[in-house]
Amino acid sequence: MLAYTERKISRFFRARTAPTRQQCDRYAAELTKASSVMPAPVQGDHSYTVLCTVEDHIEVVSFRGPKHTISDVDILLARDVHGDLVPSITSHRRVGDRLDGWLHVYQMSYRSGMTLYQALRLSTEELRVTKSKHHCFMKELAKYFARGWRNPAVMDKQSLASSERITRQSLIELSEALYRFPYLREFVCKLQEKLPMLYSMGYSQVLLHGDLSLTNVLVEPTTFCISGLVGWSYSSTAPFGYEMGFMRKMAHIFNSDGLDFAYRDDLEKTFWAELFEQMGIIDLPTRSAIRYQAEDAMQIGLMTSNYVAMKTDGGPLQFMGVNGPGWMEVWLR
Template sequence: MARKSPTRRQCDQCALSIAEASDVRPVDVPGYLRYTVICTRTQGQEEDPQESIILSFRESTSRLDEDMVRLARAIHGCLVPHMRNHGVMKGSDPPLSTYTMPLLPGVACLETLSCQADMGLNEEAKRICFIKHLARYFARCWSTPQPMEPRMRPQCQAGISHRLAVLKASRSTEVPISIISGPETTLPLLFASEYPQVLAHGDLSYTNVLINPEIYGMTGIVDCSLAGVQPFGIELDCLFLITGCMTLSGWYYYTCRPQLLEAFWTEFWTVSGIEDDSDVHRDNIRSMVFARELMSTERRVRGGSLSKMAGCFWR
C-alpha cells in the first residue's frame, strides 16, 4: 500500500516535538518498514550525546512489543535499549506507531566490519573479540529458557523442514543432497519438549548489532520487532554470515574462520555452563548450526541480502 501521509518532513517535525529536541537526522543504517531518526539537544553550538535519543516511526508489521523488549532487557541488560511507546502518529496513513529509546554507543556492524577474506593480526583479534561477545549473547539465551506455546512448536519445525526441502529440490551444486539428510533427521530432536526454547531476536543481522569500532566489542542489540520464543540456535546461521563475506566475485570464507569458530564455541561452552560430558546437547546444538548454515547457503544461492533495507518506506 502506498503511503499517503505523513511526509518525511512531517515525521521530522513530530520527532522534534516528542523528543523536545533541537535537531533531527536519519540514522546511518535504515531499517525496513520504519523511519528512524536521532534527536539531539544542543548546549550552545555543541551536541550533547547524553541528551540524544532515537525516535522510530514503524508500520504495523514492524511494531515493537513492550513485553518482548522487557524480556530481552531482562536477559541481555543494557545491550537492549529501554523503549517507550508514544502511540500512533496522528493523521498517519497507513498508521505509524512511534517509539523512543536512548541512543546506544557504537556503530552498526554493517558500517565497520570489512569484506576482505584475508585480514591482518589486529583485525583478526578484533573479530575474535566480537565473536566472543556474540557467544555470550547466545549463552545468555541458553541460560534463560522460556515457555513456548505448544501450537508454535510444530509450525516452526514445519517452516525449517520446508526450507530444507526447497534447498534439496533446487539441486544446488553448492549443497549435495547427502549433506542435507543429517539436519533433516536431527530437526525433530531440536523441537522436542526437553530441548531449550529461548528468546530469539528474529533479525540478528549486521544492521541490528552495534559494536565499538575500535575493538569490536558488542555495545547494543536493537530492533526487537521480530523477537519471539523459538528453539535455541534458530539464529546460529549468523556464524555462517559473520565468518565470510560476499564480494563482487562471490562468497568467501575468511582465512581465519577456523580460529573464529573455535573462539565462539570455547566461549559459549564456558559461559553457558554446559558440561563437557553433555554430548547430546552439544551434538544437537551443532546440528542446528548445520541446518541454519544450509539455509544461509540457500539464501546466498538465491542472491538474497543479509537484511532488507528501508528504501521502500517512502514508496
C-alpha cells in the first residue's frame, strides 16, 4: 500500500519543477502550525494530500491542479445535504507558477475512519461478519441517496434542456463506438428515449458527488458505516438515480467470486428497502415507479460517466479494449 501511494505521489510531481513535494509539505506545516506532516495513505490521481498533526487533532491539506479545483458553493450545498460527513473546506492562495501550473491549496477538517478501499483490503473476518458489514454499507449508501431525494436541486427548464443535450450527445457517441456490439448499441439507443422524462420539471434533480469511489468514501472498518465523503471536485446536478451505478459496482465488489448473483441481488434488496424507508414511501406502486425511473437514470449514468472518463483517458478505441465492453454486460445484468 505504501509503495502504491508513493508511486502516485511521484507521478503527481513528476511533470512539474515547482512546487516540489518538500515545498508543499513545508507550506502545509506553516499553514496549520503542524508539528508533523505525512502523506495521506490514499492519494487521488490529480492531487497531493497530507495529514497535519496540530496539537490534539489532525488537519488535512490538499494541493490540487487547476482542472480539479473544489467549489466553495458546491461544498456548502453538499454539507447542507449530507451534514458533517462532508468536510468543511477553506481555500488558500495558490502555490507554484504559471509555467508548471498553479496548485490550489485547500485546508479541510479531518474525518475518522479509512477509505473503503483500505477497509476492504483489511477485512479478514469470517464470511458471516463480512456479509453483515456489506449489508450495513448498502444501508448507508441508501441513506446517502435518500438525503439527495429529500433535498432536490432547483433547476429551470433551460438548464434541464442543456443537461439533456449533453447527456444525449454522450450516448450518441457511445452508441457509435459500440458498432461491433449491436445488442449493446441497441440498448444505449433505447436509453436515449428515457431522457425527456428524466430531465423534465416533474423529476427530481439532485446534487451528485461526481466521483463516488472506493477512495472517496470513508468508513469505520469494524462496521462499514460511512464516516466521511471526500473528493467533491466533480460535483454537479443530475436526475435522481444517476449515481446509483456505484451501488451496483459495490454489490459486485462485495461478491468476491463474481458469480454469485443471488448474493448481489440480496445486497440490492437491502439497499432498496432502506432507501424507501428513509424516503418515507410505503405505497408499493409508488416504490415500483420510483425504482424503475431511478434504474433508468442509473444505467444512463453508468454508460455516460464511464464512457466520458475512458474517452478522456484515451479515446473510444481504448474504451473498446481487447475484450470488448465486458463491464457493461456485468453491471447491467
